[in-house]
Amino acid sequence: MSRGAVPLQETPVAFERVTMHFGTRPVLVDFSCEFPGNRISVVLGGSGAGKTTILRLIGGLIQPQHGRIWVAGTNVVGLSERQLYEVRRKLGMMFQGGALLNSLTVYENLAFPLREHTRLSEREIADRVHATLAAVGLRGVDHLLPGELSGGMVKRAALARAILRDPQILLCDEPFSGLDPISVKRIEALLRRINQERGITMIVSSHHIPSTMRMAHHVVLLWDHKAIQGTPQELAASPDPQIADFFNEEVHEEGVREPQHTPVQRW
């Protein structure tokens, strides 16, 4: 397959026999998988399994030792930084910690990429920023610095920045980490709504099994440096007891947590 050819219309992101080491530690070995278009794919795996590595490889932030990675029809392996910028214009990425510029307000964080890449007037930029902030449920935070936001608000501001330019592919790195259960459900609903309304291909790294079972159309489970793919239900019903346990134990753990009705102390 020559560079520039589209591997498959319905798979905007595909890994072909990718090997990735950090020093002597292998993370991905002869790794191949495909992410379907317009769907929510969740990359699952234990800590250190390579979930974030997958997203960083797609974005070209790191380069593998071997293999090909197709993103929107382009093999991003071996591209120069300048060539990668062309691919990244089709991507949006929500980082685990937000990665918002600390010295800029929330409004400026969102307006800045529009000023860089478009010829929109300040009024049009303001309209678009406010519409996107409203879409993620953030209002009245224009003037706040990222350090003044709660964890959930930072995630939503980061999501707003990632979807601001209508990317073809949205990468979300651990969007549920460090959030309380209500915020988890809010972010989860937000991702599902964005996927349904805008048809964006989403690749989400997570180790939050209940959310994965609810939102994912497709799951890539990182297992022994390789990918095991399928729908959440297929993987949960896997004949391999270790894989089935990986899903069911966590679902069970979350499932048995009944709402706690703490008796009111009366004095």
Add this chain to the structure above:
Amino acid sequence: MRFVLELGRIAAFTADVARAVVTPPPRLGAFVAELFNIGVLSLLIICVSGAAVGMVLGLQGYNTLVRFGAEESLGAVVGLSLIRELGPVLTALLTTGRAGSATTAEIGTMVATEQLDGLRMLAIDPVHLVVAPKALAMIAAMPLLSALFIVCGLAGGYVVGVALMGVDAGNYVSSLQNAVDFRDDVLGSVLKACVFGVLVGLISTFRGYTCQPTSAGVAAATTSTVVVGSVSVLLFDYIITALWGV
């Protein structure tokens, strides 16, 4: 082998910064902000240090010169010492400690919190937006701070020599005027300050840009900037002096 690899990385980084400086759009706003951070916010430490060094030079110079009955040459001794060596070198060392370390820490923190990766994913070159304005501001600020250091030093020497020790004011100024050559001394001093500005600017941004993305990594990079920057300034001071007699 590791040293050669490091040199190669610094060379590639320098080429990236140079390319970013000439690539449109110019980041004038960021450059002016950095000039303020590096230059204006260093004014106090530079003025106080310059005056203190000038006063010590005045005192030591007077005590030495008076033994030979040459105390009228105090202006020349203070002036030449400051202009040729102490001005650019001490300014570079002070700026490395104050602004260089801050530059490394700021860029390093942006690396550790994935802010630079965030810019890359927005198809914005972090070298163009963040690194180049800081390096350029360091290069622009260094000669100006050095000049200020020298002026404060000359004033400090004047106060001690003339007001305290009783050296004739006219002799102090005329010996200074006669001894200092514009081309050899003043332009040489500017050359040194510019070279030190390039060194400190590149070392501080490189260390921050390539630091390990952890708090320990940022701390190590900041320390490294001060150590490597200071030693480089002293080594290059010798090389410039030996090659061009400045």
